[in-house]
Amino acid sequence: xxxxxxxxxxxxxxxxxxxxxxxxxxxxxxxxxxxxxxxxxxxxxxxxxxxxxxxxxxxxxxxxxxxxxxxxxxxxxxxxxxxxxxxxxxxxxxxxxxxxxxxxxxxxxxx
Amino acid sequence: xxxxxxxxxxxxxxxxxxxxxxxxxxxxxxxxxxxxxxxxxxxxxxxxxxxxxxxxxxxxxxxxxxxxxxxxxxxxxxxxxxxxxxxxxxxxxxxxxxxxxxxxxxxxxxxxxx
Numbered sequence: 001x002x003x004x005x006x007x008x009x010x011x012x013x014x015x016x017x018x019x020x021x022x023x024x025x026x027x028x029x030x031x032x033x034x035x036x037x038x039x040x041x042x043x044x045x046x047x048x049x050x051x052x053x054x055x056x057x058x059x060x061x062x063x064x065x066x067x068x069x070x071x072x073x074x075x076x077x078x079x080x081x082x083x084x085x086x087x088x089x090x091x092x093x094x095x096x097x098x099x100x101x102x103x104x105x106x107x108x109x110x111x
Numbered sequence: 112x113x114x115x116x117x118x119x120x121x122x123x124x125x126x127x128x129x130x131x132x133x134x135x136x137x138x139x140x141x142x143x144x145x146x147x148x149x150x151x152x153x154x155x156x157x158x159x160x161x162x163x164x165x166x167x168x169x170x171x172x173x174x175x176x177x178x179x180x181x182x183x184x185x186x187x188x189x190x191x192x193x194x195x196x197x198x199x200x201x202x203x204x205x206x207x208x209x210x211x212x213x214x215x216x217x218x219x220x221x222x223x224x225x
Contacts, residue, residue: 032211043115043202043216044154098144098167099214101154 004088009106018075020105022088025069031092033064034099035073037084044087044101047073083109113137115217117203123223124193132188132220134203140215141208143186145178147171147199148219154202160186161208193224 005023012018024033034049048055048062050071055062061074075082087104091097116135124130136143145157159166160178177189186205190197200221204214 034213038154041148041200041219043204043218044214046213046215049211049213098156098159100156103153 004090004102006086006088006102006105008103009108011108011110012075012078013110014080015077018078018082018107018109020073020075020086020088020107021070022073023070024088024090027068027090028092031090033062033068033071034089034091035060035062036087036089036099036101038087038104039081039084047086078107078109080109080111083107115203115205115215117201117217117220119220120218121221121223123225126195126224127192130190130193130222132190132201132203132222134186134188134217135184136186136203136205137207137215138184139207140205142166142206143178143180144204144206144214145188146202146204146216148202149196149199157188157201190222193222195224198222198224 032049032051035047036044037047038044048057048060050062050064052064052068064071085104085106087101089099118133122130143160146154147157148154156169158168158172158178175191179187200219202216202219204216206212206214
């Protein structure tokens with residue numbers, strides 16, 4: 001799996017959009033970008049994933065650059081409950097392969 | 112929404128004792144995993160399991176560890192003789208197994224070895 005680089009920490013004001021960047025310059029053509037988060041030692045929670053098109057679901061939006069070397073996870077209206085560690089993982093998943101977690105970005109939502 | 116459930120939420124054991132951590136994956140999922148997280152460190156892969164056998168295991172998953180799916184619903188992790196350094200959160204995960212299907216994690220068992 002390709003390596004990812006994320007800032008170690010970020011703050012965002014409650015109600016604002018939180019934009020979490022991720023660099024994955026060595027991503028290969030069949031690797032997807034996955035985002036998970038971990039709220040205070042709970043189990044990691046799947047958020048969203050994408051290959052090359054932008055994706056949106058009820059939790060977040062994922063914007064992937066055209067060259068696929070970076071992406072941004074957007075939480076459109078951050079709440080205090082979004083305070084967590086966010087992991088960007090590049091993964092070539094044919095159904096069975098493990099995920100490899102890095103250190104992620106610790107996002108703190110400020111009231 | 113279906114979820115992965117783990118029991119117990121917290122287990123305290125003495126060094127050298129055997130422990131069994133239990134997980135009920137999502138019912139139509141076919142691939143199962145154990146991860147662990149030592150306090151303040153990364154989430155680390157231990158083992159993956161499919162079709163009643165281990166698919167992949169990490170260096171951490173030595174002879175002291177074993178996994179089993181004893182019936183159609185439970186997935187267990189056994190540590191035969193616990194060490195102090197086994198103290199960690201242990202997370203079970205499952206996936207449906209189709210290409211690019213995400214993993215769904217339980218909320219973990221906190222294992223404390225004294």
